[in-house]
Amino acid sequence: xxxxxxxxxxxxxxxxxxxxxxxxxxxxxxxxxxxxxxxxxxxxxxxxxxxxxxxxxxxxxxxxxxxxxxxxxxxxxxxxxxxxxxxxxxxxxxxxxxxxxxxxxxxxxxxxxxxxxxxxxxxxxxxxxxxxxxxxxxxxxxxxxxxxxxxxxxxxxxxxxxxxxxxxxxxxxxxxxxxxxxxxxxxxxxxxxxxxxxxxxxxxxxxxxxxxxxxxxxxxxxxxxxxxxxxxxxxxxxxxxxxxx
Amino acid sequence: xxxxxxxxxxxxxxxxxxxxxxxxxxxxxxxxxxxxxxxxxxxxxxxxxxxxxxxxxxxxxxxxxxxxxxxxxxxxxxxxxxxxxxxxxxxxxxxxxxxxxxxxxxxxxxxxxxxxxxxxxxxxxxxxxxxxxxxxxxxxxxxxxxxxxxxxxxxxxxxxxxxxxxxxxxxxxxxxxxxxxxxxxxxxxxxxxxxxxxxxxxxxxxxxxxxxxxxxxxxxxxxxxxxxxxxx
Numbered sequence: 001x002x003x004x005x006x007x008x009x010x011x012x013x014x015x016x017x018x019x020x021x022x023x024x025x026x027x028x029x030x031x032x033x034x035x036x037x038x039x040x041x042x043x044x045x046x047x048x049x050x051x052x053x054x055x056x057x058x059x060x061x062x063x064x065x066x067x068x069x070x071x072x073x074x075x076x077x078x079x080x081x082x083x084x085x086x087x088x089x090x091x092x093x094x095x096x097x098x099x100x101x102x103x104x105x106x107x108x109x110x111x112x113x114x115x116x117x118x119x120x121x122x123x124x125x126x127x128x129x130x131x132x133x134x135x136x137x138x139x140x141x142x143x144x145x146x147x148x149x150x151x152x153x154x155x156x157x158x159x160x161x162x163x164x165x166x167x168x169x170x171x172x173x174x175x176x177x178x179x180x181x182x183x184x185x186x187x188x189x190x191x192x193x194x195x196x197x198x199x200x201x202x203x204x205x206x207x208x209x210x211x212x213x214x215x216x217x218x219x220x221x222x223x224x225x226x227x228x229x230x231x232x233x234x235x236x237x238x239x240x241x242x243x244x245x
Numbered sequence: 246x247x248x249x250x251x252x253x254x255x256x257x258x259x260x261x262x263x264x265x266x267x268x269x270x271x272x273x274x275x276x277x278x279x280x281x282x283x284x285x286x287x288x289x290x291x292x293x294x295x296x297x298x299x300x301x302x303x304x305x306x307x308x309x310x311x312x313x314x315x316x317x318x319x320x321x322x323x324x325x326x327x328x329x330x331x332x333x334x335x336x337x338x339x340x341x342x343x344x345x346x347x348x349x350x351x352x353x354x355x356x357x358x359x360x361x362x363x364x365x366x367x368x369x370x371x372x373x374x375x376x377x378x379x380x381x382x383x384x385x386x387x388x389x390x391x392x393x394x395x396x397x398x399x400x401x402x403x404x405x406x407x408x409x410x411x412x413x414x415x416x417x418x419x420x421x422x423x424x425x426x427x428x429x430x431x432x433x434x435x436x437x438x439x440x441x442x443x444x445x446x447x448x449x450x451x452x453x454x455x456x457x458x459x460x461x462x463x464x465x466x467x468x469x470x471x472x473x474x475x476x477x
Contacts, residue, residue, distance in 0.1 A: 060382065060470040080386065084266045087469075088384025099379040103283040104276075113383045118267050160383070 006072075007167055007200050008034040008057055013066035015052050015223075026052040028223040029066070034202060036167065039194045039213060042204045044220035051172060053220065054204040058093060058170045059086055071167070088116050092161025092199075096173035098153040100145040106132060106156045107141040113163040131159040135189060151182035158189060162197075169193075171203035175210070184209055268389045277396040284369075288401055291365045295405030296412065298358035299449040303413025304420075305347050306441040311421040312341045314433040326425060355452060362456025366398070370464045374471075381469035394461035398453045406449020410442040 010032040017024045026049045034040055042050045055061040056068050059075045068075050070090065078086065087093075100109050107128050114124035132141050135155040137148075145153055154174060161169050171190065175183030191213040194201040203210060211217060219226040281288050312332050315323045316339075328334050332341055343351075370377075377390055421429035 055470050058382075060468070081266065084381075084384045084386050086384075087382055088266050093382045095379075097375075099375060099382075101376050101379055103280045103376070112380075115272055116266050116268060116384045118265065121272075 005035050006033045007036040007070065008032070008202070009069040009072070010053070010057065011067045011069070013053075013056055013063040013068060015049075015056065015061070016064045025223055027056070027063070030220075030223070030225055032218065032225065034200060036200055037194070037198045039191060039201045039215045040203070041210045041214040041217045042202065042220060043206060043210075043217055044226070045206065048220045049223040050204040050220050052223075054170060054172050054202070057168075057202060058091055059083055088113055089164045090167055092163070092166040092169045094154070094157050094161050094169065094171040094174045094203075096176040098145075098150070098157050098177070100148075100153050100156050100160075102145050105142050105144055106137060106148065106159075109145075109156055110159045110163055113160060117164045128159070128163070131162055132156070134162075135159045149182075150178050151185060154178060154182075154186050155189070158186070158193070162193065162199075165197075166199065168200045168202065171201065171205075173205050173207070174203060175205065175207045180209075183207060187213055266384050266386055268385070268392070273389065273392050273396060277393050277400065280393075281397055281400060287365075287369070288397075291362060292401050292405035292408075294358055294361045294365075295402060295449050295453060296409040298354050298452070299406050299409030299445050300413035300416070301354050302351055302448055303410040303441065303445040304417045305343050305351060305413075306445060307414040307417035307438055308421065309341060309343050310437040310441055311417065311425075311429050311433055313437065315425060315429060316341060317434075318428070318432045320428075323425065323428065330424060355448070359452055359456045362398075362453060363459060366394070366457045366460035367463070370394075370460045373464070374467070377464050377467060378469045378471070381467070387465040390465040391461050394457055394464060395454065398457035398461075399450060402450035402453025403446065405453065406446040407442075409449055410445035413445065414438060414442055 010030055013027055013030045014025070015027040017026055030049075030053060032053075042053060044050045052061070056063050057070075059068075059070070059078075062076060070086065075083070075086065093099075100106075101112070104112070107125065110128040110131055111121075111124040114127060115121070119127070129138065129141060132138050135158050137152060137155050137159070140148065140152065143152075145156070148156065157174075161171075169190070174186055174190070178186060187207075187209055190201050190203070193199055215231050217229045219229070312327055312330075315327055316334065324334055327341075331344075333344065334341070380390065418430060
């Protein structure tokens with residue numbers, strides 16, 4: 001059971017939302033194991049439950065039943081402080097809508113998680129600059145979010161996600177609000193980071209471009225895992241997948 | 246790769262110092278100053294309502310100081326002028342207070358002010374849902390958010406309270422000079438005026454904090470996933 005290579009383990013997770021008098025079953029028993037250093041995509045039509053699953057893995061939401069383990073720690077057992085620590089140090093989040101804090105500059109956005117993590121200001125600024133250079137925004141560290149394009153904002157978000165050297169990066173439709181080329185840039189940036197830093201990247205998406213870089217693709221339909229495809233199967237069937245959508 | 250693996254035995258209570266999430270006070274002051282600056286116009290409007298309420302309080306309070314100053318001269322003519330101005334000067338009275346009607350109006354105006362602040366701060370929280378949620382995803386604890394809102398409101402309260410108190414005091418002095426002449430200023434105890442200004446500023450500060458408590462708790466308790474769900 002204790003498999004050190006599995007960084008995330010999802011076990012029989014269900015989630016039910018109460019919308020007025022109607023019960024909506026967003027997830028109906030999902031089992032999933034994700035190995036450290038893997039680049040995994042969660043695919044599925046909208047409303048299939050992939051964002052819900054993403055929120056579960058990220059500790060942003062609690063399952064109705066079932067368990068989510070991160071590094072073999074059941075996140076339902078964590079108190080508020082430990083959960084905050086997990087979000088700060090273990091997981092980096094990237095969102096569809098970038099979610100850069102509007103009142104802060106690019107650099108301040110990147111250093112904020114490090115300050116939360118207890119790093120002193122000088123060290124945080126130094127590392128923040130390094131990260132911004134890594135994502136190709138070294139000269140724009142003083143810019144406010146509204147002075148940056150969508151792609152640049154998402155790069156800031158990637159840099160921020162990496163701030164505390166997380167083991168996992170969770171990306172919820174990272175390319176959803178970007179045009180084709182910018183989206184590709186972000187995808188290759190994520191792939192590059194996952195290879196160089198051995199970070200586990202988990203992205204919920206319906207962007208076909210993601211398939212080319214994924215080690216594994218999990219297809220979700222109606223709150224259940226439809227099928228899981230490996231890299232090898234993917235490269236054979238990628239044409240069909242493109243045609244299907 | 247740095248993999249801080251948590252030992253299975255440590256599940257639940259791995260309480261080491263390393264796991265503390267911190268936000269130094271200096272940094273939170275910096276952040277709240279920054280967000281006040283960015284939303285300057287909005288904070289100005291909120292501060293204005295404080296300025297108005299507090300200046301009324303300051304005006305009444307300093308007017309009473311002036312009246313006490315005049316009373317201490319023991320000049321029968323001035324005491325008659327005070328009676329004409331509506332002060333209840335009995336034979337043996339050594340100090341004057343504000344009358345119940347004035348106090349009632351002050352309480353009402355401060356109450357209206359607090360309700361206005363609650364409303365404005367609730368709007369501010371709604372506007373910043375995404376920002377709060379993002380901070381929480383980065384590991385911010387509830388009390389960081391609470392502290393940011395309290396700091397902002399405290400600064401607004403101090404600034405608004407001080408400006409209001411000064412404005413009220415000045416207006417009251419000018420008004421007294423017009424009705425009693427320069428003796429109103431010369432007989433005045435400046436210590437009493439200073440205390441009135443400090444009191445009015447403190448009242449503004451307190452009102453601002455009272456007004457922000459509920460919205461700030463609302464913001465701090467919000468789950469990060471709820472913040473993310475809000476469409477822009």
